[in-house]
Amino acid sequence: MALDIKSAAFSNGAAIPRQYTCEGRDISPELQWEGAPAGTLSFALICDDPDAPMGTWVHWVIYNIPAATQGLPEGVATAGSLKDGSQQGFTDFQRTGYGGPCPPAGKPHRYFFRLYALDSMLAIKGKVTKESLLSAMQGHILAEAGLMGTYKR
Secondary structure, eight states: OOOEEEOSSOOTTSBOOGGGSTTTTOOOOOEEEEOOOTTOOEEEEEEEETTOTTSOEEEEEEEEEETTOOEEOTTOOOOSBOTTSOEEOBOTTSSBSOOOOOOOSSSOEEEEEEEEEESSOOOOOSSOOHHHHHHHHTTTEEEEEEEEEEEOO
16 A cells, blocks of 8 residues: 545645635644555655745645654644654744645645655754755655645635
8 A cells, every 4th residue: 555645624636624724723634644664764744835926835844753643633733842752844934833825815726735754763953944854854755645735815
């Protein structure tokens, strides 16, 4: 079985409900995954919007999610370190934790939730960004899966 990610909040390619956006409660949607390959020691997740006017906008960076984890609950705290040892990096909102869709009025934007199964826990510190996380993951990605939702104002 291949690594797969899904959400009870929205299906792949469908609209993300308002409560998960800046116009709602701005909380992270619940996510589930399955099919992690043998040797997985942690997961990382990046959510971004490639349709943002100024280039790809990063909405969420979370890594060192324990290998036994099979998903994230709705409304993950925005702290840099979570109780299970997961770490959250810095987004383009200039803060840690999830920041929901908040596009300008107009056409729908796409929001990609990309999950990575890794063969290690990552020893990265400081202001972790999407770019520094991608760099740290090089050579450690066993599998990846994606979920895409849309949002329009």
